Amino acid sequence: MxxxxxxxxxxxxxxxxxxxxxxxxxxxxxxxxxxxxxxxxxxxxxxxxxxxxxxxxxxxxxxxxxxxxxxxxxxxxxxxxxxxxxxxxxxxxxxxxxxxxxxxxxxxxxxxDANQLNEVVIRTEKTTVEIKLDKKVYNVGNDLMVKGGTVSDVLDNIPSVSVDVEGNVSLRGNENVRVLIDGKPSNAINIAEALRLIPADAIEKVEVITNPSARYDAEGGGGLLNIILKKGKNQGLNGTFNASTGYPETYGLTGNLNYKSKNFNLFTTQGYNDRNSPGNSFTNSKYLNSDNSTRNYVYEDRENDRNSKGYNGNFGIELYLNESTSWTNSFNYRKSKGDNVDNVVQDYYDSGFNYDYSRTRINGEGSDSENVEFATNFMKKFKRDGHKLTIDGSFSSNDDFNDAIITDKVTNSNLVKFDNTLSTQTQNRNLIQMDYVLPFGKGSQFEAGYRGEFSKLLTDYQVENDGIINNNFTNTLDYKEKVNALYTQYGLKIDKFSALFGLRFEDSNIEINQLATNDYNTKKYSNFFPSAFFTYEISDKSSASVSYSRRIQRPRGRMLNPFSNLSSNINIFMGNPDLDPAYSDALDFGYIKRWEKLTFNTSLYVNKTTDVFQFARRESGDFINGTPIVISSPINLATEYRAGFEFTLNYSPYKWWKLNGNFNLYRNETQGDFSYINFNNVEVFQNFDNTTTSWYSRITSKVTLPYKIDWQTNVSYNAPSTSAQGKSLGVFGANLAFSKDVLKDKGTVSFNISDVFNSRKRISENYLAGVVLSNSEMQWRERQFSLSFTYRFNKPKNERERTRPSQNEGEGEYQG
Incomplete structure (x- = not known):
């Protein structure tokens, strides 16, 4: 034993x-x-x-x-x-x-290494899209699709983001998006037009933040898009130049220069473009009697010939006051002029669809816009890593002027009517922001800040009919907005677990004054916006997260102004000055997994929005030759529920082939009622309860062909969706691009086709009981071909721009 x-x-x-x-x-x-x-x-x-x-x-x-x-x-x-x-x-x-x-x-x-910097070296390309748990970062320089294009073209090539035919931006199918430029809201009155003015070559990257934390402005229930402009960070003198041309007739020239030394960095971007963007649309309407029997038909066709010339330039200097302090000042100037000839032909038919007569309305519109902005950023870093203070200021003004002469002629009459519309808009926006970040302990961080945003928009709109002022459409709207905000955040990391808790307080004071009608509205409200983020690192290659935030959407500009253009005399858009803000609660579950050649990122999200904006159509009570004038106007509905599932894939099966795809499936449920008094003094009740399920998908492929020719293809599809008053059909689009490096790789020639099949059209059906049933199709911009040439000096082709983290780029946010 x-x-x-x-x-x-x-x-x-x-x-x-x-x-x-x-x-x-x-x-x-x-x-x-x-x-x-x-x-x-x-x-x-x-x-x-x-x-x-x-x-x-x-x-x-x-x-x-x-x-x-x-x-x-x-x-x-x-x-x-x-x-x-x-x-x-x-x-x-x-x-x-x-x-x-x-x-x-x-x-x-x-x-x-100065010697290495002056050489043109071909290196492995950095991924076009960086996928992170809290955001996606899109690096513009590597995308062939946007060469010679604009910011709108850039956004329309980003996962989770889509731009409709009118230039409206949406994120995961939600148009309630806040668009920032260098971390600040754009001063442009018409943001869609402003995004078409800035050349794509002026952009360094775009940050897509689907669920922002408390340190960000609470505006935008659908999330934030932060457009980072190029500032140049390479040592010595270097830059790029891009020239482009295309059909329909388009010309563009952009240059980026920077000179960096030990004590300062000078940077500038200058761009000019001359663009012709023809478009077309039609609306076929069957007008109804109160018993829904047919009254008559009107078929309306439009052709738009848009031409715009624009200059966009900025100049800035970053001073390195010492090793821990920097001060950046920049000046930006944008100027554009445009001509838009809108040719509208209306064919009228009786109840039996027998031709009656035609009406031709030619709207010749000229526009002139000027934007001036000064921005400053001061950053002080303390001894402890990450301990810093930043102060930002932005002061800007924007002037828009539109003058339109509308010629109206009926075929069976010699009478010609002339309408003249004049619109002058002036907007001033001032922004002051201060942020303080204090790391302490092991993996903990405290952050606090203040933000004050003060804006004023004055809109003077006048309509003349045959030289006589039409008081029904003439008005001056004075809009003032003051928003003061305070926020604080606390973040911590324990082993593989990270958490970030934040609370933001915003005090809003809004004045809306319609001078013509002496209608004065004041809206004052104070709100708390909490946020919470939790992240767990499952392994070095995978992480999971859950986040919550509360957001707000304030109505502005065109949404509030009750007076609009008269291109069509029977289908008129009117704003609603009594709109209230909409509030959203957003919950997001995220997961990311990386393999050697594949990155997979997915999220499940739920949003609840109260007092959501909804466009409602109603009869005005006025008629033109027996045809009722229909007004479309935004209203506050009760509640909207949105839930969705999204995933993004980045896959590089071979060195010569890169793929990325994005798929978003969402369900949108709207609950609310709308009523109005019609011209017979009868209350009309409309039930806007509606549930729709839709999806969106985009696939981008980049292949390196023999002789080092790059070939990029982009295909997207928006599935059909329904609303309480109609439905929209699916929209398919495809883009194609080729590029070849020349001049010992210092230059690149690119050719691309936007909307290859000429299929990007908004097709919709709308129904208003007892008033009208209509089908419409709208193509804002027809298929375009473009050719561009890019030249680089003292700058490697695929070198990643070493961006200096700044307040505007969200460096202060805690990351586990």
Whole structure:
């Protein structure tokens, strides 16, 4: 028995020794550190860290830095040669480093290599779309589709984002989106037109934030789009130039220059474009009697010939006052002029569809817009990493002038009528913001800030009929908005778990004064907007998150102004000055998984919006030759519920082929009623309860063909959807682009076709009981061909722009 016990003890001893040795052999240690740029002390994202065994050139471990320049890599204990690299920087090496325990390599400063910078080097392309848990970052420079295009073209190529035929931007099918430029709201009165004016080559990247935290402006129930303009960050003098032409007749010229030294960075973007964008539409209407029998028919056809000439320029300087303090000032100026000839032909038929007569309305409209903005940013960094104070200011003004002469002629009459509309809009917007970030403890961070936004919009609209002022459509609208906000956030990280809690308070004071009717409205409201974000790192390659935020959508501009254009005399849009803001609660579940060649990102989201805006059609009580005039106007409905599922894929099966796709399926339920008094003094009740399910998908493929020709294809589809007063049919679109590097890769020639099949048309059906049944089709811009040439000097073709993190780009936000 003793022998058995002795043998058992011996076996147990050797088993323990073997297990301990096996555990020691498999033991891994964690190596951390932070990589920064030597001159500016700014973090370098995507720097590469490689571990090699001495006398063996084959890497055994490695990784890349995060947006803060930090890395965290697990290796087995041993002696290593460590190499830290970043494009156009001198390689930093640590020879035969003995690493036995988890160690921090501390702060590593990389110095730019002037010789390497002046060479044109072809390097592996950075992914066009960076997918993160809290946002997607779209890097414009690598996309062939937008060469020679505008911001609208850029947005329409981004996962989760779509731009309809009229230029309206939506995010995951929700048009309640806040569009920011360099972290600030655009001062443009018509944001859709402003996005068509800024050239695509002026944009560095676009951040898509579907569920923003409390540090962001609470505006935009559907999320935020932050457009980051190029400022230039490379050492010395460098830049790019782009010239483009196309059919229908289009010309464009854009240049980006920057000069960077140890003490300052000068940057400028200058762009001019001359664009012709023909479009067309029709609306076939059957007008009804109160018993829904046919009254008559009107078939309306339109042809639009739009031409715009625009200049967009900015100039700025970033001063490095010392190693911890920088001050950036920039001046932006936009000027545009446009001509829009809107030819409307209306054919009238009686109740039996027998031709009666035709009416021709030619609307010749001229527009002139000017925008001036000054922006300043001051940043002070303290000794502790991440501890900083930033102060931002933005002061801008925008003037829009529109003059239209409408010629109205009926075929069976020699009488010609002339209508003249004049619209002058002046908007001033001032923004002041201060943010303070304080890291403390291990993985914790406190943040607080103030934001004040003060704007004023004065709209003077006048209509003349044959030289006589029409008081029914003439008005001056004075709109003033003051929003003061305070916010605070606290973030923490415990092992693989991260949390961020925030609370924002906004005090809104709005005045709406219609001078012509002496109608004065004041809306004052104060609201709290909480937010919470939780993230868990399942592994180095996968993470999951859940987030909540509360948002607001304030009605502005065209939505409030009760007077609009008279291109059509029987279908008129009118704003509603009594609109209230809409409030949204958003819940989002996210998951991201990375493989060697594939990145998969998905989210499940739920939104509830109260007092949501809805466009309602109603009869005005006025008639033109027996045909009722129908008015479309926004109203506040009770509640909207939106739920959806979305996923994005980035896949590179081969070095020569890259694929990314986006799919979004959503269900939208609306609950609410609308009533009005018609011309017979009878209350008309409309039930807007409606449920619709729709989906959207986009696939982009980029292939490198022989002779280094890049071929990019983009295909998208918006599925049909329904509303309480009609439905919209599906919209299919496809774009095609080719590019070839020339002049020893310093230049690139690109050719693209936008809307290859000429199919991007909004097709809808609308029904208003006892009034009208209509079918319409609208194509804002017809198929376009464009050819562009890009030239780079002192700037590698695929070099990633090393952007200086700033308040506007959301650097202060806690990231686990």
């Amino acid at each position: 003793k022998k058995i016990n002795s043998v058992f003890t011996l076996i147990l001893f050797f088993t323990t020794i073997f297990a301990f040795a096996q555990d020691a052999a498999n033991k891994k240690i964690k190596i951390t550190g932070r990589v920064i740029e030597k001159v500016s002390k700014q973090p370098l994202e995507y720097a590469t860290i490689t571990f090699l065994l001495p006398d063996n050139p084959k890497p055994v471990a490695g990784g890349i830095t995060n947006p803060k320049g930090e890395f965290d890599i697990e290796i087995k204990p041993g002696v290593y040669d460590i190499k830290i690299e970043f494009i156009s920087f001198k390689i930093y090496e640590l020879k035969q480093k003995n690493l036995k325990n988890s160690t921090s390599l501390g702060l590593i400063s990389l110095e730019e």
